[in-house]
Amino acid sequence: xxxxASGAAPVLRNVLIGMLVVIAVVLQLSVAPAFAIRGIxxxxxxxxxxxxxxxxxxxxxxxxxxxxxxxxxxxxxADHTAGRWALSLLIVGYVAGRxxxxxxxxxxxxxxxxxxxxxxxxxxxxxxxxxxxVSGLILGEAPLTLLPTVLISVGYDLLLAPLLIPMLLxxxxxxxF
Numbered sequence: 704x705x706x707x708a709s710g711a712a713p714v715l716r717n718v719l720i721g722m723l724v725v726i727a728v729v730l731q732l733s734v735a736p737a738f739a740i741r742g743i744x745x746x747x748x749x750x751x752x753x754x755x756x757x758x759x760x761x762x763x764x765x766x767x768x769x770x771x772x773x774x775x776x777x778x779x780x781a782d783h784t785a786g787r788w789a790l791s792l793l794i795v796g797y798v799a800g801r802x803x804x805x806x807x808x809x810x811x812x813x814x815x816x817x818x819x820x821x822x823x824x825x826x827x828x829x830x831x832x833x834x835x836x837v838s839g840l841i842l843g844e845a846p847l848t849l850l851p852t853v854l855i856s857v858g859y860d861l862l863l864a865p866l867l868i869p870m871l872l873x874x875x876x877x878x879x880f
Contacts, residue, residue, distance in 0.1 A: 720755055720767060720875065727751040728774045743852055745859040747867075748775055748788075749831055752796045753824060754871035757815060761800025768796025787838045795831040799823050820868060821861065828860035829853060 727747040735744035748771040756764025772789030775781070802823045806815040815823070832853050840849070 723751050724771045732778050732780060740855050743855045745863055746856060749792060749795060749828060750863060750867050751871060752792050753799045753827055754868050754875060756796045756799035757803045757820060758872050758875045760804050761797050764796030764800035765793055768792035783839060783844050784842055787835050791831040791834040794834060795827045798830060799827050821864060824860055824864040825857055828857045832856040
């Protein structure tokens with residue numbers, strides 16, 4: 704009985720992560736536009752990807768980032784070439800996962816400290832939004848200026864991270880049973 708219960712834990716954790724990604728994408732596309740500044744909304748899916756990567760590592764972050772990005776790329780109000788968010792969040796998930804893995808080797812097993820998490824949020828938000836914006840400029844889809852877009856997005860993510868990341872880390876940890 705014990706072996707069967709331990710085999711179910713990864714499945715339940717993956718279902719929980721999938722639900723968190725879907726909820727984040729739905730909220731990002733439906734509620735977040737009410738808080739838009741110059742057309743830029745909070746990146747809730749990016750924060751979920753960061754939480755998964757910081758708690759599970761690079762591979763989980765990479766897979767979650769790709770899945771969240773594909774959902775954002777294919778969701779109905781998408782007005783851009785499919786794959787831009789998938790590429791951005793895939794890279795963000797991998798980078799954040801590598802931060803977790805490198806902090807494990809330096810600090811022993813466990814999650815990174817709060818300062819490392821906030822620095823990771825800032826860096827990954829910058830990387831993700833920059834990749835999305837630059838790919839839009841290359842494809843001729845984004846007539847925006849890069850610097851204000853990136854600064855507003857990073858600011859939103861840094862503002863929301865202390866509120867959401869601890870809760871997400873706790874929920875993802877609960878998926879271990």
